[in-house]
Amino acid sequence: MEPTPQQAGAPASPRAALIVNTHSRKGADQFAQAQSLFEAAGLPLAEAHGVRDPSQMRSTVEKALADGAQLVIVGGGDGSISTTIGAMIGSKAIFAPLPLGTANSFARGLGIGPGIEEAVATIAAGHSIWVDLAEIDGNMFANSAGMGMPPMIGDTIPPKVKRWFGRVGYLGWAIYSLIRFRPFRLTLESPDGTEQCWATELRMLNGQYTGGIKVSDEAQLDDGAILIQIVSGKSKWSLARDWYLRLLGLRRREGMACEIKVKQARIDARPCQKVAIDGEVLARTPFDLSIHRRAVQVIAQHPDAAPQGEGLGAALLSAAQSLMPGEPVQGLAGLGNNGPQRPPQSGRKTMDKQKIGEGNYEAAEEFQNEQHEFAKSGKAEQKAREAADALDGPEAEELEKARKASADGRSS
Structure with missing residues (x-):
């Protein structure tokens, strides 16, 4: 009789727990499908939980860890990821996001998905990396947080719009919200100094995606810093232009958001602003922002695997570049006409026009x-x-x- 793989010395599958937010847009429909796909992919599940009440997601993860789970798979949107991934800190278990939400920004940044079949295949392959986690006043987040339009959208969008229309619904509601939006006076204090300016949006990025759109090439999940993008000034149309260019895949154009990397900061605004953390409104100004280095081990796409496309942005990039002449800009060199003008400090870099070589x-x-x-x-x-x-x-x-x-x- 031939030995089984385990008898022959092959490593046993990790004890895996699947926890799905069945209240999410796709969770209820795909919970059973996910279980079948994992079994077919050779990753048997020791336990599987469909959680209707999102407030019970974290406690379900904590119980799975207490029961000895070595791989915790959380199915849902970015909000489900943020509310559960903090429970993994200090654990030897590996975390895997199963993208079943609307934007799935964290999973996109790891190369997982976008379809459930592709996501299951990546998770079953088992390649893992260490990532940082950011924190705002005790609220951990894996991907991004924002002030300005993001919390306004997250706080007011009708659940049926989000559930029925997904990212298209978000876009339509964003346009409606832009009409009612008002700029705010921003104060950012960091070890590098204090910034004050009028702003229409502030993005705090641990990963490169937010709202399902790749908004940065500089943010990294494992570099020990948070990339802050500031859309300075009072013009709502400047904010709309910034998002329009990022939707097209143009992330380094003159006049777009200023960028700065920090490890910690104190942020305030007048009038007081709400803060959306991975799509959920969980905090308000003033608050403290910090980073936890190499906090959690997560499943990610293997570096040798074919990279995912960027959807609409990638498809329109070449056409948009020909229609939008101008010089790409990287870094922060002051905050424009409505903010301070001073030389770049530590962690801040600018790029002059290149006249030779690649990128000319x-x-x-x-x-x-x-x-x-x-x-x-x-x-x-x-x-x-x-x-x-x-x-x-x-x-x-x-x-x-x-x-x-x-x-x-x-x-x-």
Whole structure:
């Protein structure tokens, strides 16, 4: 009789617990499907819980850990992830987000999903990494938090809009909310100094995605810092433009949000602002922001796996770049006309226009302009006729002689 894989020395599957928020947009429909997919993928579940009351998600995770779970799979949206992942701190177990919500920003940042089949396959493959967790006054979050429009949307969007229309519903409600929105006076205190300015939005990013959209190339889940994006000024249309460009995949354009990396900060606003943490309104100003380095081990897509696309943004990126000329900008060099102007400090960098090498934006724009001028001048047609005439004349005989000489191994 042939030995089983475990008898032959293959490692046993980890004790896995599946905990799904069945109150979430997709959770109730996909709870049973997820169990079947994990079994088919060779990852048997020691326990599976469908939780109707979201407030019971964390306690269910804590009980699974107490019962010896080595892999905790949480199915739901970003809110479900934020409310449960803090329970993993200090545990040797591995955390896996199963994206069943609307935006699924944390799972996107780890390369998990977007479909349930792809997500289960990635989780079953078992590749894991260490990630940081951010904290706002005791509320842990894995991905992002925001002031301004995010809490206004999260606090007022009708549940049926979110459930029935998903990300499209979010977008429509965001446009409606923008009309009623008012800017605020922001104060940010960090070890690097104090920033004060008018702002329309503040994003605190541990990961690169928020609202299901990739909004940063600089934020990293494991770099020990939080990337803060400040949309400064009072113009609501500047805020709309910033989000529009990020939706198209353009994340480094002149006039977009300023960026700064911090390990801790004290943030206040006038008037008082609510704070949305991974889509859930959980705090308000003033508050303390901090980072917990390498706090939790999580499942992620293997680095050798094919990367996911970025949806609409990736599809429209090349067209948008041709329609939106301008120089990409990285870092913080003051907060524009409505904020302080001073040299960059520690952790803040700027990028001048590059004139040589890769990323030569000025040269690329100049070359593109020359192409357009050449095409409009009619010289392209003239050169084409000259080439055609040449191949019908004496030059054609010389070309044929050179071809035959090359074929015979001789130089002409």
